[in-house]
Every structure is written in C-alpha cells, then in structure tokens.
Amino acid sequence: xxxxxxxxxxxxxxxxxxxxxxxxxxxxxxxxxxxxxxxxxxxxxxxxxxxxxxxxxxxxxxxxxxxxxxxxxxxxxxxxxxxxxxxxxxxxxxxxxxxxxxxxxxxxxxxxxxxxxxxxxxxxxxxxxxxxxxxxxxxxxxxxxxxxxxxxxxxxxxxxxxxxxxxxxxxxxxxxxxxxxxxxxxxxxxxxxxxxxxxxxxxxxxxxxxxxxxxxxxxxxxxxxxxxxxxxxxxxxxxxxxxxxxxxxxxxxxxxxxxxxxxxxxxxxxxxxxxxxxxxxxxxxxxxxxxxxxxxxxxxxxxxxxxxxxxxxxxxxxxxxxxxxxxxxxxxxxxxxxxxxxxxxxxxxxxxxxxxxxxxxxxxxxxxxxxxxxxxxxxxxxxxxxxxxxxxxxxxxxxxxxxxxxxxxxxxxxxxxxxxxxxxxxxxxxxxxxxxxxxxxxxxxxxxxxxxxxxxxxxxxxxxxxxxxxxxxxxxxxxxxxxxxxxxxxxxxxxxxxxxxxxxxxxxxxxxxxxxxxxxxxxx
Numbered sequence: 001x002x003x004x005x006x007x008x009x010x011x012x013x014x015x016x017x018x019x020x021x022x023x024x025x026x027x028x029x030x031x032x033x034x035x036x037x038x039x040x041x042x043x044x045x046x047x048x049x050x051x052x053x054x055x056x057x058x059x060x061x062x063x064x065x066x067x068x069x070x071x072x073x074x075x076x077x078x079x080x081x082x083x084x085x086x087x088x089x090x091x092x093x094x095x096x097x098x099x100x101x102x103x104x105x106x107x108x109x110x111x112x113x114x115x116x117x118x119x120x121x122x123x124x125x126x127x128x129x130x131x132x133x134x135x136x137x138x139x140x141x142x143x144x145x146x147x148x149x150x151x152x153x154x155x156x157x158x159x160x161x162x163x164x165x166x167x168x169x170x171x172x173x174x175x176x177x178x179x180x181x182x183x184x185x186x187x188x189x190x191x192x193x194x195x196x197x198x199x200x201x202x203x204x205x206x207x208x209x210x211x212x213x214x215x216x217x218x219x220x221x222x223x224x225x226x227x228x229x230x231x232x233x234x235x236x237x238x239x240x241x242x243x244x245x246x247x248x249x250x251x252x253x254x255x256x257x258x259x260x261x262x263x264x265x266x267x268x269x270x271x272x273x274x275x276x277x278x279x280x281x282x283x284x285x286x287x288x289x290x291x292x293x294x295x296x297x298x299x300x301x302x303x304x305x306x307x308x309x310x311x312x313x314x315x316x317x318x319x320x321x322x323x324x325x326x327x328x329x330x331x332x333x334x335x336x337x338x339x340x341x342x343x344x345x346x347x348x349x350x351x352x353x354x355x356x357x358x359x360x361x362x363x364x365x366x367x368x369x370x371x372x373x374x375x376x377x378x379x380x381x382x383x384x385x386x387x388x389x390x391x392x393x394x395x396x397x398x399x400x401x402x403x404x405x406x407x408x409x410x411x412x413x414x415x416x417x418x419x420x421x422x423x424x425x426x427x428x429x430x431x432x433x434x435x436x437x438x439x440x441x442x443x444x445x446x447x448x449x450x451x452x453x454x455x456x457x458x459x460x461x462x463x464x465x466x467x468x469x470x471x472x473x474x475x476x477x478x479x480x481x482x483x484x485x486x487x488x489x490x491x492x493x494x495x496x497x498x499x500x501x502x503x504x505x506x507x508x509x510x511x512x513x514x515x516x517x518x519x520x521x522x523x524x
Contacts, residue, residue, distance in 0.1 A: 025294070050080055059080035064141040098140045098141045121338045128345040150163070169352040198210040248268055258287070262289075262296045285300075297326035328360055393415050397432075427465065467500050471509070474506070477491050481517055
C-alpha cells in the first residue's frame, strides 16, 4: 500500500531558490544587495590550462565548468573526462560521476516550454524525467566549481549558500548543514540567506534553528519577507506567531508594495483560516492576491481544494515564473492528470530537495495515470539520495508489486526494518505490511496476503486511524478481485462505507476495483 499525498496542510514557508532566480523573482527588492549570481561559464582559460598542462586539477575544472554551463560536447572536455576516468583513484566520487556523464554521452537537454509545446505527453514526460539525471550531473559539477570559488571568495555568503543548496539537492544533508551554517555566520542579516536557511532547517527538522535564524536576522519586525517566514515556521511548530498582529498592521498600512506583502498576507490568511476567522482571512486573501508570486499562487490553489468560492484564473498570472506547484494543484483538481504530472516534474526540477513535488509526481503516475515505469523511475531517483527513506522504499515496492515485478519488490523491502516499524505501530509500518500483502496476493499466496492486509487494518484501527484502515481495506478488495476468479462478491457491499479521508484517492481506489471487475466480466 503506497503512502500517497498527505495534502492536509501547507504553510507559507519560503522557497529556497538559487540566488539568480531570487533576483529574477524580485524577492530581493529594496534590500541593498550588491552580490551577483554565481555563474559557471566555460572560461577559455580552463581550456587553455588543460591544453598547457594535463593534470587532474585542470581536467576537473574544465569538466565541471563544461557540465555546469551545458558544454559537454567540446573535444577538450571529452578528453579531460577520459583522463579523469583513467585516473579514477585520484578523483573524488562526485568528480567521477561528472566525468561519466560526459563519456557516457548523457547529454539530456534542458527542457523548456518552447521545445515541447507541440510534443505528445509521452515525449514531454520522457524528456523531463531524463532531464532529472542531467540536473544531477550539473549539480555535482557545480559543487566542484563552488568549492574552488570558496578559495577565491571566502567571505561571500552566497557561495556557501549555493553550495549548501547543491548538497541538499543530492541528499547530502550534513554537508549542506556545514555550508549553510557558514553562510548564516557571514550574513546573519541578509534576507536571502535567512530565508534560505530557515527553509533548509525546516527540511532537516530543526525547527528551533529555523526560527532562531529569522529572529536573529534583526529585521523580522519590519521586513514582510522575513516576517512571513517566521509566521510559517511557527505554524509548522504548531504555534501562533507573536508577529501576526504586527504583520497585519504592516500590510494594512499599505507602506509596502502589494508584491512584497503577498507572502505575508497569505501567511496570516493561513493562520486566520485555521483559527476560523473567515472574515479576517478573506481580507488577507484579497490583499495577497493583488500581486502574488509563485508561492502565493500555490497557497491559493491549496485553499481552493477545500473552498468552492475560490476560482482564480491562473492565465492572468502567466508572467509569474516557476509557478509549477500552482499549475500542478490546479490541473489535479480539474482531473487533468497528464498536465498535472508534467507540472509536477517541472516542480521537481525547481526544488529537487523537496519531498512534496516527488510525492505529487509519484502519486499521479502510479495512482491516476497508471504509468508505473514513470513512478518507478521517480522514486528510484529519490532513493539515490535518500536510500533509507522508508516511505520511498515502500512506495517503490508497491509500484513494483502492481507491475508484477515481485522479486524486485521483495528485494527492495529488505532495505527497511519492518520489525522496528511494527513495534512503533507507525503509518509507514502499516503501509509496509500491506505492501507485503500485495506481493503475496500477486504470488498466488492468497491466505498469506489476506493475513497481512488484515494485520495492517487491525494496526490502523489500533491507532484509531480509520482513514488508513479504509485505504488498506480498499487495496485488499482490489487484490481479491484481481487475483481470485471466484471472489466473494459480498466484499463489494463495503465500498460505499469506506473512505481514506481524501475524496480523490477514495474515488480512484474504488474506480480501480470496478475496472478489475469489468476485466473479469470481459474474460467470462
């Protein structure tokens, strides 16, 4: 049983953009920043240095610059990559990966809307998924260049922050923490650094540190971007921020632009909605939507799934870049699953370290589109940088089971300690037990499969989690119908009374059951 989207809460946490994108999105307006984005051109001197003296250092500099700037096909670059591979014992694992990406001709292009506008869904999806590997190679190359930049610009906090982002995108959390701490130390009052650091430490689960970074920024009382982040972090902690009142006064004073106050408006709106203050929430919503950014638009779409009175025309905000989360949510709510999947893949590329776009892309490909190959590839890429994530391991085993790749499914499940999760009676453990049940059903061991599903249902009921119990039961009924020719038709009487807590998920699981019934009827 897969752990699908648990989309019951969204906070206005800042988005961790690279510095160049933060400038483009106007997030740094009126902050007095003078730093320039870190660029990765393939400088001529890298080529010249390599031609003059063929060393590992010169080869690595050239290869990293080439991959980071998209110039993999240069003859000198290929020569340098082969040189590195022939002396792999002298290179770091990341450097070897980058060299392999060149020699292996892994030249997936960066996909943009103009190049895929007239392409089919399958073509677009394949290009975007292939591009995930290209991005990973590019990130590894940037790490090499950024580490070199540190020696040249050791007091530039942007270099450390960008390096932390690269490591976070590869799932190398401890490395990312080290460099983010350096960035905060060098620029504790920088809006950009403080917001990036807060988002990163929330990702790491260190909420106290995320809050401390924002408070120590010094501008939390009057900078709407810092204040909105602080309110969001407090919300994640299950607390009401003491800056909500100050933030409301700041917005109502109209002394800041509508764009600069948009995230703050929606951070307060989110708290008002949770507190049942509908009138106050509506006021903040109306002010926040005047000139929103991509984060604000995504929050609107999150609200819209539960509020039929919200019907925003996203086409009127087509000039906003990186609004892929909002597009994903809108397309999903409208049942446009292919469009939602494409937007989710683009969202993944914008924020690779985030779990949520991966969850959406996996759920759409596995649960709605039945594109199991896509689902497998997406979760495998996540596991490359998060190999011990139990939910991801479970989801991969689940989709492999649905694809009848049972040996692979059983092998991947050996990566988690089921006994530990059973002792904790966690939702992850319950899903793992149910996934084992799916595999046994598909192997033809019906009684063992039933026993495992019933065990999962009992564990969910013990936790008083009726939604999880219903999800397990619906999965079990599907397997009964799928695997048993003369199944007990009385189980279908339960369908009307079962709900997973998500209308879309419940309807899809019931649709899957009915499709299995139809297949049975057609065979007869």
